[in-house]
Amino acid sequence: MPPTISESLERARLAALPWLRRLLVANLPFALILAAALILPDFVMDAASGARRAVYTPDIVLYFLLFGVCVSFVAAPRLIAGLLIVLGAFEILHFCYMAYFGGVIDANLILHGLVEMEDVALGAAGVLSYVYYAPLVVILPYAAAWLLLRPLLPSRAVIPRWSLALLLAATAVPVQIVRDGSAIRYYPVDTLPSAANAYLTFSTLFFDRLPGLVIADAAKHAADPHPPRIVRNTPPAKATIVIVMNESLTSDHMSLFGYGRDTTPRLAALRGDPAFVYRRGISAGVGTRSTFHSFWNEVHDPRDEEAFVEQRSNLFRLARESGFRTIFLSAQRANLMRGNGLQYVDVLHTLESEESRYERLHDEMFLELLREIPLEDRNLIVVQFRSAHSPYADNYTPRIELATFPTQGLDYRRFQQNSYDNAVRYNDLVMSELIDYFRKTVAGPLYVFLTSDHGQLLGEGKHQRIGHGMLLPEVAHVPIMLYSQNGDPAIAAALRQMKDPTHYELTGLIDRAMGIEVRDPDADSGVFYINGYAYNARAGYITVKKSERHTRFTRHPAG
Numbered sequence: 001m002p003p004t005i006s007e008s009l010e011r012a013r014l015a016a017l018p019w020l021r022r023l024l025v026a027n028l029p030f031a032l033i034l035a036a037a038l039i040l041p042d043f044v045m046d047a048a049s050g051a052r053r054a055v056y057t058p059d060i061v062l063y064f065l066l067f068g069v070c071v072s073f074v075a076a077p078r079l080i081a082g083l084l085i086v087l088g089a090f091e092i093l094h095f096c097y098m099a100y101f102g103g104v105i106d107a108n109l110i111l112h113g114l115v116e117m118e119d120v121a122l123g124a125a126g127v128l129s130y131v132y133y134a135p136l137v138v139i140l141p142y143a144a145a146w147l148l149l150r151p152l153l154p155s156r157a158v159i160p161r162w163s164l165a166l167l168l169a170a171t172a173v174p175v176q177i178v179r180d181g182s183a184i185r186y187y188p189v190d191t192l193p194s195a196a197n198a199y200l201t202f203s204t205l206f207f208d209r210l211p212g213l214v215i216a217d218a219a220k221h222a223a224d225p226h227p228p229r230i231v232r233n234t235p236p237a238k239a240t241i242v243i244v245m246n247e248s249l250t251s252d253h254m255s256l257f258g259y260g261r262d263t264t265p266r267l268a269a270l271r272g273d274p275a276f277v278y279r280r281g282i283s284a285g286v287g288t289r290s291t292f293h294s295f296w297n298e299v300h301d302p303r304d305e306e307a308f309v310e311q312r313s314n315l316f317r318l319a320r321e322s323g324f325r326t327i328f329l330s331a332q333r334a335n336l337m338r339g340n341g342l343q344y345v346d347v348l349h350t351l352e353s354e355e356s357r358y359e360r361l362h363d364e365m366f367l368e369l370l371r372e373i374p375l376e377d378r379n380l381i382v383v384q385f386r387s388a389h390s391p392y393a394d395n396y397t398p399r400i401e402l403a404t405f406p407t408q409g410l411d412y413r414r415f416q417q418n419s420y421d422n423a424v425r426y427n428d429l430v431m432s433e434l435i436d437y438f439r440k441t442v443a444g445p446l447y448v449f450l451t452s453d454h455g456q457l458l459g460e461g462k463h464q465r466i467g468h469g470m471l472l473p474e475v476a477h478v479p480i481m482l483y484s485q486n487g488d489p490a491i492a493a494a495l496r497q498m499k500d501p502t503h504y505e506l507t508g509l510i511d512r513a514m515g516i517e518v519r520d521p522d523a524d525s526g527v528f529y530i531n532g533y534a535y536n537a538r539a540g541y542i543t544v545k546k547s548e549r550h551t552r553f554t555r556h557p558a559g
């Protein structure tokens, strides 16, 4: 006689009960222990080094727990041990790098280290007494976890062939890297947990950088026949260099540059001040990431992939090598800085770590944050705003009194224009407050450079478009300004004389303030570039050809 439905259910319940019990008494503790082992090194490292890198929010902790639960279903203990060994090996490498240099390690740095193994060994031997703790930060929690996990192994609920499913899931990023033909979107992010960065970095190493070495793909990694040369002059004994990087701020909507509405009254009041120089400039790209990639790495031609990989002229690297303390403060997320040298930054605060401060103060949070950071003789401080980013109306809520343009009952275009202009008024306030702050607190030479990642279209002119990212010269309309005090007057004079200064020329001025010159023979030709929205000109680019009389733009769409 076949069993009735209720009998079958009863049988299933009995069969499931031990499974559920296994889940509770073994898999769940397993997941907790594994998650703790993966998370702990970041906290110990932060405490040991005083740096603040990885940011753990409740959802990230939950991901680690889920990961632990997933691994707990793997049947073979040897596979679990293997995972801990592989992950642990990377973490040891990573934490040693952090202890030595500060900042996360990426695939290029690993390759570089492999090439110069002897140097690395000598360098490490010399500072062993300072960095000896780095491997322990990983080994101790991992070993403790293994001791605690072992007795749980036999009583777990396991799923047959589960390890295969996990392996398949682990191919997600490698598959994307191969499909994109580029790994830049998967470079590590300083604020991510180190275990997540381990996955990204090893995916990049094995599926992009190493194959790139084996398969000489001339088109992919076009070697620059005239690589830039770094000339180091004597760095100034004292200097504070500030780079204010605005977001989506177009010079076309700033009254400082003649826009009809009074959007920048405070900056306009500085017009007569000999310490202040302001020019209409041209950004290095039409999107945040594509501009940043060129700007922070000081790369002249966005197609020059090798230059991005080498990072010889990375601004933070140059600054650090010249004895500057590097400080990066951002009201946006750190992943915008992928591949841009955050590993050379000494003090890092991004939206991930400043969420509540940003909620309270928006871009004015920098004034509070800066008071907490002691300055040294030589400082390079980057302040990345959010103010003019869309939705514009969200940015100026703490200073609603500045919003003089109505935003109610308007058509779409008018609403966008008015809320944008209100955001620029807020931007004007924060920029002037920052200039004022530095002017009053910095005694030695001071340079405050101000620009924007790209401009913004607001449904006017011949294109009638709104936003950025389009391959149009107008999207690259940004302010380039400098407020200097007790500095080298030649730097302000050089900017004053520049016609249509580009971001590349701006970084040249910043280098000069640090006592450095990046000499790229290709840049002497008077040709500059505006990158499309994608890395390495994969979404096209615009050439900017400058001559005595005019500046000519030529679009080169992709494909």
Ligand SMILES: [Zn+2]
Pocket: 247, 248, 287, 288, 453, 454
């Ligand atoms: Zn942007």
